[in-house]
Amino acid sequence: xxxxxxxxxxxxxxxxxxxxxxxxxxxxxxxxxxxxxxxxxxxxxxxxxxxxxxxxxxxxxxxxxxxxxxxxxxxxxxxxxxxxxxxxxxxxxxxxxxxxxxxxxxxxxxxxxxxxxxxxxxxxxxxxxxxxxxxxxxxxxxxxxxxxxxxxxxxxxxxxxxxxxx
Numbered sequence: 001x002x003x004x005x006x007x008x009x010x011x012x013x014x015x016x017x018x019x020x021x022x023x024x025x026x027x028x029x030x031x032x033x034x035x036x037x038x039x040x041x042x043x044x045x046x047x048x049x050x051x052x053x054x055x056x057x058x059x060x061x062x063x064x065x066x067x068x069x070x071x072x073x074x075x076x077x078x079x080x081x082x083x084x085x086x087x088x089x090x091x092x093x094x095x096x097x098x099x100x101x102x103x104x105x106x107x108x109x110x111x112x113x114x115x116x117x118x119x120x121x122x123x124x125x126x127x128x129x130x131x132x133x134x135x136x137x138x139x140x141x142x143x144x145x146x147x148x149x150x151x152x153x154x155x156x157x158x159x160x161x162x163x164x165x166x
Contacts, residue, residue, distance in 0.1 A: 006019055009062060011077045012081075014060065031060065033050045034047070034049075035047050046064070048063055048065050051074070051104055052108065057076055063075060063076050063102070064076075066147050067146075067147050067151050069150075070153070070154050072105070072150075074103070074109075077099055078100065080095070081093070099143075101146055118133075119133075
């Protein structure tokens with residue numbers, strides 16, 4: 001654990017930077033599993049690596065952790081870079097983010113593209129999760145709704161663990 005340093009996470013190339021004593025940027029080459037960015041002493045964003053490979057991501061790809069518990073809701077941010085020549089204006093460059101959502105549960109990465117992807121991940125609670133989605137009018141395309149759904153599932157899983165304890 002390193003505290004008090006200034007870090008920069010470049011999501012375009014998945015590199016973590018810090019400054020040396022001469023205020024020069026240096027790349028951290030050792031494997032970093034988790035980094036928490038704080039704002040006024042409170043967690044502002046958490047990024048984590050070390051998950052199983054999925055799609056084009058590797059084990060050292062950073063994901064933003066949006067919800068934690070029995071299941072983790074993760075957001076992978078991929079940037080595409082394009083350039084375009086416009087008449088009379090020269091070349092314009094564009095860097096656009098693309099967002100991909102996954103749930104890490106049972107030591108596996110599960111891509112989330114539709115409501116059924118989420119509901120099928122939680123077979124023990126499928127009726128409760130589907131009912132919650134319908135009752136709350138949640139949409140799979142909204143990040144805040146995904147957070148609510150996974151947090152709801154995690155609360156059910158936590159309740160179930162407490163009930164099973166002697």
